[in-house]
Amino acid sequence: MASNRCLLVLLCIASQAIVATHGFIEGLYCGTENCYDILGVTRESSRGEISKAYRKLAKKWHPDMHRGKEAKEEAVVMFQKIANAHEILKDDEQRADYNYMLDNPEEYYTHYYYYYRRRMAPKVDVRIVIVVTITIISAVQYWGMWNNYNTAIKYLSREPKYRNQAMEIAKSQGLINTNKKRDRRNKEEIREEEDRIIKEIIAEKMDIRGGYSRPKYTDVLWVQLILSPYTLILYIHWWLRWIWKFTICREEYGEEEKCYLIRKFMKLSQTQWDALEEADKELYLEEELWIKENFTEWKRQQEEEMKAKMAESAKYKMYRRYMKKGGPGQMTFGPD
Structure with missing residues (x-):
């Protein structure tokens, strides 16, 4: 064989x-x-x-x-x-x-x-494929940012807290007719007009940050790629300046540098950091969290407080009992 x-x-x-x-x-x-x-x-x-x-x-x-x-x-x-x-x-x-x-x-x-x-080689020029791909990604990215922003505006316009504030501003500026009896339009038209004015006031007055902030053209992929050489030069300049001032000359950190170190320790992006409340940022600066030892101790305390809250939580206690009895693989017959 x-x-x-x-x-x-x-x-x-x-x-x-x-x-x-x-x-x-x-x-x-x-x-x-x-x-x-x-x-x-x-x-x-x-x-x-x-x-x-x-x-x-x-x-x-x-x-x-x-x-x-x-x-x-x-x-x-x-x-x-x-x-x-x-x-x-x-x-x-x-x-x-x-x-x-x-x-x-x-x-x-x-x-x-x-x-x-x-x-098996592609019949289309690879450069054209790359350009079209980046263009599609940029368009989807820009549409997604505007969709998130409009979703945030719509949500805030329905929240009583923000809606009432926007309504007061609109009335004080004379944008909304307070005498509805003289308004010949039907209720639906009046409601649509009020919603439009409230959304405009919220979009103008509210400082929406994070992933739902107002889109900027600089956030689009195409623009970021075009500006990448300039961005790289700025980063190199910033890095050399940091080495010279704080490593060689040993100068004290300014507020900007302190916030950068805190954000780095917390592993937050610039957008996430900007979304934090100013009171929280001031608290972090007061506790000197830009110092590694202080941040380590602060993080340990935060974890202990979280564990204590979870230990007091009835849902967490129920979850621990559930896991001790076998977790998802257990067989139950009625409530515990």
Whole structure:
């Protein structure tokens, strides 16, 4: 059995070697036929001569020029061969790969690589694909930011606290008619007008931060990529300035540097830091959390307070009992 397998492998290798020595490989280019012979041209023929021979043969073997089932089937096969040979020889790079295969028939697997590398390569310029992809991402990103912002405005306009404040501002500025009896519009129109005015006042007066803040064109991916060299220069300048002032000259940190260190220790982005209340920021500065030791101690205290609150929570106690009894894998019959 083992000897039969070895013999089969040797036969396969031998057959591949025999095919390769002739310069033709089944499944590559024109298969076991010569592309030049199919078109009736030579390797020295120019591109114009190849195109001329193709047009002549294509006219001769076009399926519409033949009648009868057998004749039409033969014409289809020949027409496909002619078109395939012309497709290979009209392209200079693909023609060069084909000539290399004819000159080096022993490099069997190399010819497969060159052939499928071109066949599987994208037909569209990669640069166009990148530009279109970035444009789509930027458009979706910009739409998402505006959608989040409008969602925040809509939410705040429905909250009684903010709605009442906006209503008072609108009345004081005379934007809303307080005498509704003289207003001839129906209730629906009056309500829509009030909602529009309230949303405009909230959008103007409210300082919405974080992921729901008002979109900026500088947040779009395209703009960030264009400004990336400038941003990199600013970062290098900031980093060199930090090294010079606080590492070499050992100057004291300013408020901006203190806030940066606190934000770094808390692992917050600039947007998340900006979304914090000013009172919280002042508290962090009072506790000197820009010092690593102070921040470590503050974090430990926060974790202990959180554990104490969770220990007093009835839901957390129920959850701990649930996990002690087996968690999701347990079987229960009624309430605990």
